[in-house]
Amino acid sequence: MIEIHDLQFGYGRSALYQGFSARVDKPGIYGIFGRNGSGKSSLLKLICGLLTPWSGRLRVLGWVPRERAAELLASVYFVAEEFHLPNLTPTQLAATQGVFYPRFSGQRFEEYLAELEVPAGSRFESMSLGQKKKAAIAFALATGTPLLLLDEPTNGLDIVGRARFRQLMQRPEHADRAVLISTHQAHDLESILSHVWFIDGGQLALSAEMAELEQQLQMGVAADVQSLNQAQLLYQEPMGQQWAYVARRTANGGDSGGSGSGGGVQLELLYKALSLERERMLAALAPQHQPARAQESA
Numbered sequence: 001m002i003e004i005h006d007l008q009f010g011y012g013r014s015a016l017y018q019g020f021s022a023r024v025d026k027p028g029i030y031g032i033f034g035r036n037g038s039g040k041s042s043l044l045k046l047i048c049g050l051l052t053p054w055s056g057r058l059r060v061l062g063w064v065p066r067e068r069a070a071e072l073l074a075s076v077y078f079v080a081e082e083f084h085l086p087n088l089t090p091t092q093l094a095a096t097q098g099v100f101y102p103r104f105s106g107q108r109f110e111e112y113l114a115e116l117e118v119p120a121g122s123r124f125e126s127m128s129l130g131q132k133k134k135a136a137i138a139f140a141l142a143t144g145t146p147l148l149l150l151d152e153p154t155n156g157l158d159i160v161g162r163a164r165f166r167q168l169m170q171r172p173e174h175a176d177r178a179v180l181i182s183t184h185q186a187h188d189l190e191s192i193l194s195h196v197w198f199i200d201g202g203q204l205a206l207s208a209e210m211a212e213l214e215q216q217l218q219m220g221v222a223a224d225v226q227s228l229n230q231a232q233l234l235y236q237e238p239m240g241q242q243w244a245y246v247a248r249r250t251a252n253g254g255d256s257g258g259s260g261s262g263g264g265v266q267l268e269l270l271y272k273a274l275s276l277e278r279e280r281m282l283a284a285l286a287p288q289h290q291p292a293r294a295q296e297s298a
């Protein structure tokens with residue numbers, strides 16, 4: 001669905017991506033993580049054709065995004081972090097803009113608006129930022145595009161709104177879509193992600209399926225970090241009187257020993273471990289978790 005190979009891109013003379021490679025071959029919900037300024041928003045804009053790569057190969061559903069082919073524009077929907085809505089009501093938006101998306105469903109748009117508690121008949125001008133964001137998300141979901149790009153979708157949403165967003169994302173009608181979500185809200189989204197991308201230093205440092213990470217890593221809290229199997233330990237940080245840790249799962253799939261309570265993937269902890277112990281973490285992960293660049297050159 002998306003093929004990026006050896007992408008070079010930057011602003012002015014300043015390079016942001018130098019040999020960035022990644023692939024999306026199947027539907028799913030892809031969480032894109034990275035430090036501030038690592039290039040997550042720029043990547044989404046490159047994918048939908050709002051920015052032009054310096055060089056390299058970039059294909060989205062078989063198209064060169066920057067050429068902005070009508071078929072591609074009807075197949076990709078992007079909700080930017082700072083988005084603009086015309087001063088219409090949601091109902092008017094559906095009537096005027098839904099036609100650009102062949103799979104747009106007005107009925108689903110109404111359902112999503114109701115789920116997110118956005119009044120369909122109020123003008124966007126009279127809505128709060130969070131309500132406008134919910135309306136933009138509802139519209140994006142209702143377009144039915146095979147590819148959906150969401151930049152920080154849960155920013156500005158209240159707690160109930162975030163939970164409803166997660167529920168909507170998991171509805172069966174989105175199962176065939178690839179949804180790329182750039183976010184810092186790891187905890188909000190970890191339960192719904194199928195894939196994780198971690199961008200660092202102008203590269204895709206990690207591309208992995210959540211299920212694979214679950215098999216490979218164990219994360220949890222231990223009263224005493226010394227009680228953990230030191231050979232398997234990858235990262236630890238103090239958490240009150242205890243220690244949060246990331247460890248390799250042992251070959252038999254068991255835990256890393258000690259008195260800790262080990263569990264599945266916690267994205268915030270994974271994010272910190274990758275940011276602060278990048279080489280160690282990447283070395284610990286199996287070759288299939290390494291970025292597409294490494295796979296392709298293998």
Ligand SMILES: Nc1ncnc2c1ncn2[C@@H]1O[C@H](COP(=O)(O)OP(=O)(O)OP(=O)(O)O)[C@@H](O)[C@H]1O
Binds near residue numbers: 035038041
């Ligand atoms: N229009 C622009 N002109 C010049 N530089 C830009 C422009 N947009 C982004 N940048 C720079 O490119 C880099 C990547 O920005 P981008 O917004 O893609 O990062 P990000 O990972 O989404 O950041 P954040 O997590 O803070 O939202 C930053 O250093 C930013 O200053």
